Amino acid sequence: MEDCIFCKIVEGKIPSEKVYEDDEVLAFKDINPAAPIHILVIPKKHISMLTDLKESDELLIGKIYTTINKIAKEQGFEEQGFRVIANCGKDSGQEVMHIHFHILGGKKLGAKIVG
Ligand code: 5GP
Numbered sequence: 001m002e003d004c005i006f007c008k009i010v011e012g013k014i015p016s017e018k019v020y021e022d023d024e025v026l027a028f029k030d031i032n033p034a035a036p037i038h039i040l041v042i043p044k045k046h047i048s049m050l051t052d053l054k055e056s057d058e059l060l061i062g063k064i065y066t067t068i069n070k071i072a073k074e075q076g077f078e079e080q081g082f083r084v085i086a087n088c089g090k091d092s093g094q095e096v097m098h099i100h101f102h103i104l105g106g107k108k109l110g111a112k113i114v115g
């Protein structure tokens, strides 16, 4: 997908600090971290928004969550816990139109998930 920052990261055209990669999924550190741990997990395939997901993407989305578990284990924050957030569309403030799952942690997160 042209002009998609995250597709360019997948293609290596924009550098990123990768924490996990396989054929379908890539995880890298957020450039502007909102918490001590802030990792973005994305499918390599371009999907603009959560509302574009199709039934044929169900396995892929399941894999993203098991990948998140793998990352939490590998990076050593499984025990302390973390939060996963995925924004969709205008009201959520989604900025990058390639679906992504924020892993946030490394400190006690506020109880409020809606700011
Ligand atoms: P959104 O608001 O769309 O859910 O989140 C987009 C996230 O992508 C933001 O947290 C932002 O800091 C991050 N981001 C935007 N551009 C880049 C980039 O070029 N590299 C990395 N690593 N993160 C980015």
Ligand code: ZN
Pocket: 001, 004, 005, 006, 007, 008, 045, 046, 047, 097, 098
């Ligand atoms: Zn993309």
